[in-house]
Amino acid sequence: MNRSALFITPLISVLLSSHGASAQTPSETTAPTNECQINPQFADQVIPSDGVSGNYWTNLMDDHTVLFTADGGTSGRFQAYDLKTKTPIRLTQEIDPFPAPDGRRIYIHPSPIRFFEFDTIRDKVEKQGVNPDDLAQLSYDGALSPSDTPAPGHSTIQKRKNPKEGPSFQDNDNGIQGYYESMASLGRHEDKDKKENYSDYRVLTGEGEGSIKDYRVTFGANDKILAVTPLSKAKPLCPNLRGNSYETGLDFDTPIISPKGNEFAVVDRQTRSTVIVKFDAATGKCTKEFDFGFETGKVHFSPDGSKIAFHADTVGEQNDPLAQSNLPRPYVYDRNTKKLTSLSLGDLDDNAQGTFPVFRKDGKILYQRSSYDRNTGKSSRAWVIVDPNKFNSIHLTGGKACNTDPKMAALSELWKTVCEGKTKNRNFLDWTLTVDPKVCKSFVADHYQDYVKANAEAGTANAKLISKESMARACPTKTLPKTGLSLATSGAKQNLPLTIQNRCVICHTKGSPHGYIPWDNPEEMRKMKAIGASAQPGHPYAGKTFLEQVSDIVEKNKNTNDPGAGIPRVPADGNRLNGHDVTEILDWVKNGSFGKYAPNATTNTHVEEAQ
């Protein structure tokens, strides 16, 4: 394996593409200015949610602090998550709460539609000790009957006699029953002089044929609901679109209304494509406005409706055939520029997915990262918050537009060089930005000379090299919470145990005659295997089998401080190669599960010219 050759080209490219940012000198002391640098913000925005199992249906309250969700089981448990305190919140014993899009601190639950005061519910559960199960049964102090579909001012307005009595209102109108509900804002009105304080909402439910109904909710102080008034009759969803292909009226799956209430997105089961449908409230007619051409998961509109976030299959994201996965990845689509951007951080592999992205008011996007480790049986959940604008610039396959800080770029290329055996085709910038700070700095200390050496070999020795100190300063400054990050590379997907996927020891282990175990280079592997038989007496591997050589190497690295043995684990996770890891590696070797890395492998992965 020619490590330097692989290093030189990108390094030169990096140095040449600094876009006016001159190569750093050993004496420079400025902090990295990488436009793509998302750390430390990124480190703050990965929020493990392991205390809450699951949570696929997500929505954000307007203050960005609470994530609505529903847990699994036959009934929901946690229904919200406080991102500030990192604690789950129990609300009513209902599922899929949907917050008001206009900032009011209320939410609705489906089937039947009920309006809840978030703070009241939270207080009752957390401060008053009310059982959420009881809240669901006893909290309705206003109920609308099926015939209550008048214009504003009609006598069936449901007024709260005593605001302290209960936290919710319920609509028993069968026309708006059903799950997969969402809510749009038709206007928020606050006029103290006129003593007006109300919001108009459009509620869409997706069950059955789907339906839409408008409401006016009148508020008191602190978003206390004083009255709920229907503004329209419940209308079936898009009867004009239900021709022969909509015989049952059930061909729309999981619709979501836009924040302004004039559009909704839905999966059209007939065409297996997600479409955006424009809705005319006056006529009830619908027009297909946009067709993605592919299926997505539930979508989420940005506050102004110009962008749409969703998750979808990942096929086609890379040219690497081994990069395919059946697990969804998060995307954002800009309706103005017509550009689709992947929001994957590079930490999603065959065992991890990113789902249900939703916009915050500030344009950032939150999604859930979920993973399951097939080897340990452990699962992991985290919420990830990203700025799609910045994220676009470090997209794994589209990073060319990024004005990469040379320190950061050189550091990431150094990672790539040292770990190249299992990181082929990987953009290391994202990893560099998110790796544990201590590991990163130790890595620079240990391997800076590789950077110097590679430049010398490349004939760029006279160029102004980045200093070791400067490179170390490019490391992240905050520890990334444990998120189950693992290397998602073509090499790492070759049936490798988790230990090997996660530990750089396989490619730069000290003590090997080769300096590392060249798993991805059959020729080097053959040489290594042959050493045992050909080495002269006294050679550390004389007479040893390949397995014994590997055993020596991994045993030597057991509990080592070499950061490479722990990459990319964080210290809290045991940043060292432990006994279990050694056993796992050796078992893997003994079982002969080398795949293309086998020492005698010929062409499990091969290249050939077609005839």
Added chain:
Amino acid sequence: MKTGYLLLFFALTTSAHAVENANAIHFDDFACKKEVQEFLVHWEVAKNATWSKQASTGKVVSWKAHGKNLGEWITLQATPKSVTTLVHLLPDQKVEQVTFNQTDCSVKKVSGRLPAQVEPNVGKKADFTDEDLQKILTANKNGLIYIWSPHMTLSVKGIADIKKAAAAVGMPVDLVMDPIADETRAQEILKELDLPATAILRMHSNELGGHSVTLHYPALMVYKAGVLCSTVQRGWRDSDDYRKIVTEIFGECK
């Protein structure tokens, strides 16, 4: 080589840009179409195969079509001017990738293997694979596959509903679980609902995965005469709606 195959094969219109309002491939102006055709014929891709567009970033757009056998899929990647890559995914996790040189249409083939269906916790079956799916299709001929997740409340609620609907239409229903579900939560629900152990086999079927059943839970697929119908119904319905949907999908299934 079958002359004209490609034109028949891709008698579709629209351009191949990042994300547009159509779900089709326009091959007439593509370079290398002859070479592409050779591979598609060699892999015995049906002439009337449906090519579904995939979420794609940048100028390279992907489409996917079902291959000849269960669990066999072909992904085609193309720029507006040319097919760049074909990826052939086989049921046994083998992958062939063919890359077309945009200058002279010469090809390079790379073959490899996706991660094998490793069974964690040796001795315990954990995955629902294409082999499992084939056995069900062969044994039952007609029936339902219900893909659920312990983390999607409605998909759990729907287990009872789909069972009731299946009974109403006289078909068996098999449950397949979210591949990355939390094991503890899955076991809790298994016990709570008194489900068979097979209900928490994790979805690791190329065939089902190719139908994007992991996009939302629950997802429902119907099979007829031992063949999966291509329609996927997403989201919970009550038993009566499920019965109507199953009847409709079954009736339209070719």
